[in-house]
Amino acid sequence: MTRSESVDVRKKVGAGADGAPAEDGDDLAVPVAHGRGVVRRFRSNRSAVVGVVLLLLIIVVTAAAPLIAPYGPAQVDISDRLSGPTPGHWLGTDTLGRDTLSRLMYGGRVSLAAGGLAVLIATVIGLPLGLVSGYFGGVVDWFLDRAADVLMSFPAIVLTIAIIAAVGPGLTTAMVSLGIVYAPRMFRVVRGSTLEVRREVYIEASTSIGSPSLLILRKRVLPNIMPAALVQLSFLLASALLAEVTISLLGLGALPPTASWGSMLGQAFQEMRSQPWLAVYPGIAIAIATLCFNLVGDGLRDAFGREQRKA
Structure with missing residues (x-):
């Protein structure tokens, strides 16, 4: 960059959106994606809208x-016990005579909250480390990148189970472990976008x-890497939900009498030959929720991606 170009850019940076000088300490961001355009393109994606509607419906039903x-x-x-659909039990009962519909609602609260906890931990760890690594580089970047390589070289479920074996079973322990395992995935996306x-x-x-540097990271870098981070977050939610189901299915997550979709599947497998319908309902709920997260992620990726290509 020549001296004249540098002066010109500095004038633009020091001015607000209307050409007026910016206030002291106001380091205006240059966002990659404009909100209205992203929302308009997202709403035009019918699959993504359907995913949002179904996901909101699931959240409302399980929360209530x-x-x-x-x-x-x-x-x-x-x-x-083990009754089929009746007027008193619309989806039947399980091996202990518990209402399947009620446990499906309560189980959804546990599974979705557990997956959200894991993704929250992964974001809290991976996002700031990705920003620091991608922006400052050097030895810090090399060390964090190698640490992410090591963690990602192991399958997520296997590494999570290993941590649970060392600490002890339980849904909270499982989700904290899963959040730590998923942190490198968020770190990689944020680091690449920051670079x-x-x-x-x-x-x-x-x-x-x-x-x-902290002001630049907060007002210029962070707003511009958020689209990629949001897309990754939606896909991690789908993965975390499936991971919770797998861990609870193995008896390392939600412990009795707590209901979760994974624990319901684990209990249903014991009666698979005589009462296969016990596994159908939680399986359908898991499939729909996972599909919704993926549809929303695809919609966000398309909406943000088109804006980035135009920027």
């Missing part, structure tokens, strides 16, 4: 389980006028 569920999740009636943003002219201009 204490109000709308006909029975408690641990309410036992041995005299009515791209760091090469932009406005980052060089902000550095040349002496803007603090």
Whole structure:
């Protein structure tokens, strides 16, 4: 960049959107994606909209389980065990006579909350480390990148089970372990996006006028890597839900009498030959929720991606 170009860029950086000088300390961001355009393109994606609607419906139903569920999740009636659909039990009962519909509602709360906890931990760890690694580079970047390589070389479920074996079973322990295992995946996406943003002219201009690194990261880099982070977050939610189901299915996650979709599948396998329908309902719920997360992720990727190509 020549001296005249540097001065010109510095003038643009020091000015607001209307050409007026920016206020002291106001380091305006140059967002990659414009909100209205992204929302418009996302709404035009019918599959993504259907995914959002179904996902919101699942969240509302599971969150309102204490109000709308006909029975408690641990309410036992041995005299009515393994019954098919009846007026009193629309989806039948399990091996202990517990209402399948009620446990499906309560189980959804546990499974979705557990998956959300794992993704939250992965984001809290991976996002700031990815920003620091991609922006500053050097020894810190090399060390964090190698650590991510080591963690990602193991299958996520296998590494999670190994951590659970060392700490002890339990849903919270399992999801914290899964969050740690998923952190490198968020780290990689954020680091790669930060490396791209760091090469932009406005980052060089902000550095040349002496803007603090933390301010540049917060106001210029972070808004521009958020599209990629949001897309990765939606896909991680789908993966975390399936991981919770797998861990609970193995008896290392939700412990009795807590209901979750994974534990319901594990209990249904014991009666698979005589009552296969016990596994159908939680299986359908898991498939729909996972599909919705993936549809939303695809919609976000398409909406943000088109905006980035135009930027």
